[in-house]
Amino acid sequence: xxxxxxxxxxxxxxxxxxxxxxxxxxxxxxxxxxxxxxxxxxxxxxxxxxxxxxxxxxxxxxxxxxxxxxxxxxxxxxxxxxxxxxxxxxxxxxxxxxxxxxxxxxxxxxxxxxxxxxxxxxxxxxxxxxxxxxxxxxxxxxxxxxxxxxxxxxxxxxxxxxxxxxxxxxxxxxxxx
Numbered sequence: 001x002x003x004x005x006x007x008x009x010x011x012x013x014x015x016x017x018x019x020x021x022x023x024x025x026x027x028x029x030x031x032x033x034x035x036x037x038x039x040x041x042x043x044x045x046x047x048x049x050x051x052x053x054x055x056x057x058x059x060x061x062x063x064x065x066x067x068x069x070x071x072x073x074x075x076x077x078x079x080x081x082x083x084x085x086x087x088x089x090x091x092x093x094x095x096x097x098x099x100x101x102x103x104x105x106x107x108x109x110x111x112x113x114x115x116x117x118x119x120x121x122x123x124x125x126x127x128x129x130x131x132x133x134x135x136x137x138x139x140x141x142x143x144x145x146x147x148x149x150x151x152x153x154x155x156x157x158x159x160x161x162x163x164x165x166x167x168x169x170x171x172x173x174x175x176x177x
Contacts, residue, residue: 003168003175005068011061012170015054019096022050023145026137035124044124045116048107055100062093071169076162081154088150095144102140105133 003009025047033040076082107113109131114120128134158166 001069001071001175003173004070004170005064005175006172008061008064008068008070009170009172011057011064015057015061015096018050018054018057019144019148022047022054023141025050027141035126035128040124041116044112048103048112048116051100051103054096058093058096058100074158074166076157081157084150085154088147088154091147092144092151095140095147099137099140099144102133102137106131106137109133 004012025043030040030043030047033043073082074085076085106128107116110125110128111122112124115122115124155167158164
């Protein structure tokens with residue numbers, strides 16, 4: 001087996017784009033908008049919707065990962081790097097799912113479903129910063145961003161130092177046995 005299942009490949013790249021977008025939206029756009037801004041409601045609706053889609057697709061990705069054949073574990077020739085790579089991959093799953101869970105926690109705690117999707121006309125809370133799920137969401141976003149950077153650094157190491165073409169495993173093409 002030289003490549004991952006095509007569904008896993010599609011989910012990898014689609015989720016990568018959506019997660020990057022959600023991190024940027026949350027950390028740059030939403031954080032900068034005051035809660036009384038009319039744009040905040042639209043941005044929250046988009047962020048929350050994308051977050052829920054990410055959660056559903058991440059569960060599908062995990063199920064696909066566990067149920068399909070995949071290439072042998074990558075080998076850097078260094079046991080510590082090999083372990084770090086495996087830990088980072090599973091951490092990505094865990095951190096993304098925890099981000100979704102903490103986002104749902106913020107939503108429920110702040111009464112956002114009725115405000116954002118229900119058209120209740122109620123204003124957004126003055127701040128979300130005093131909510132425990134919001135604090136967790138912020139910390140998790142930093143950990144997720146750092147883990148993504150580690151993942152990209154691992155790709156760069158394989159691509160430019162080892163020159164082993166590892167990236168081809170996570171691309172479309174024939175899955176030879």
